[in-house]
Amino acid sequence: MLKVFEHAALAAGRAILDVCQASATVMLKPDASPVTVADERAEAIILAMLAEALPGVPVVAEEAVAAGKIPDTGGSTFILVDPLDGTREFITDRPEFTVNIALIENGTPVAGIVYAPAMGVAYVGSKAGAEKLTISPQFDIAERRPIAVRPGHRPPVAVASRSHGNPETEQYLTDHAIDECRSIGSSLKFCLLAEGVADIYPRFSRTMEWDTAAGDAVLRAAGGTTLCLDGTPLTYGKRNQAADVDFANPSFVSRGG
Known part of the structure; x- marks a missing residue:
């Protein structure tokens, strides 16, 4: 499943950068938070890829929820998607915006990817551990490196x-x-x-x-x-x-x- 997340996130990141180069128009959602066409295109790409690869798994996605489209999450497993986290960073030309996809089982996030397309890095985590990925200009995974938290650093x-x-x-x-x-x-x-x-x-x-x-x-x-x-x-x-x-x-x- 993590491979599916990686492919979907990289495809969405490519679309976001395409919009970034074309200067995205900023709109406001009903809660006054900003949204751009990049959010919408990225979410459409992710939802289509998840539906094809993981049919039947409910997906809760930010822009879909804003539009009132909320699937039944009464089962133990579903997916959470934020197609462009850090929209404020995106519209102010900071590179820290990310694509987020996560698998939830019994209320716990058990697998996920955070991809920062403008920085060329991604982070993935699953039951097998966590890795930092280097993403090439061609949107391929050029390197995988295991990562772990540091213990007891002082001062924090x-x-x-x-x-x-x-x-x-x-x-x-x-x-x-x-x-x-x-x-x-x-x-x-x-x-x-x-x-x-x-x-x-x-x-x-x-x-x-x-x-x-x-x-x-x-x-x-x-x-x-x-x-x-x-x-x-x-x-x-x-x-x-x-x-x-x-x-x-x-x-x-x-x-x-």
């Missing part, structure tokens, strides 16, 4: 959202005596923990499951954790939530070693 290095920082995050860093914090967009924050470049990612602003699932899958495959503030693992497939919309995440903290 944090990563935080470039576009969604808030006082709660700053207070967390202060309370835990974390002086170094690197700001980066999209789900690459999980990947920096997974490859041992950083150690902790506190998130106290809004995320949706498709934002986090692929990066979380890579991090867990590399030996890390993503826990809610009560210490329980972050789960996926959250529907009919009393305090929030379907697929919305609570605050969480991801850690490396």
Whole structure:
């Protein structure tokens, strides 16, 4: 299944870069978040490839959900897709935007890919472990390198959202005596923990499951954790939530070693 994710992500990334070169028009969704034709084209490519290779597996995709198309996820297995995570980075010409695809089993992200097409890198994770991929200009996988979180690094290095920082995050860093914090967009924050470049990612602003699932899958495959503030693992497939919309995440903290 991970091979299918890789092929779909690389194809979507190629389409995104094609749109990037042509200067994408930015639109606003009903929640006022930005979306471009790149999001829509990438999602269409991914959905078509997943439907052909994995018929019958429900796929929850960001733009489809925004259009009211939500499959039944009552079973134990489904796929989460964010065709262009970091749209704000994309429209401001920062290279940190990613394509995210993740497999969820029994509420846990067990396989996923995070592909940053403008950076020529991808991260994958599964039960077999985690890898960092180098992607060639021809959109082929040129190299695979195993990655893992680093254990007990002191002082710890944090990563935080470039576009969604808030006082709660700053207070967390202060309370835990974390002086170094690197700001980066999209789900690459999980990947920096997974490859041992950083150690902790506190998130106290809004995320949706498709934002986090692929990066979380890579991090867990590399030996890390993503826990809610009560210490329980972050789960996926959250529907009919009393305090929030379907697929919305609570605050969480991801850690490396």
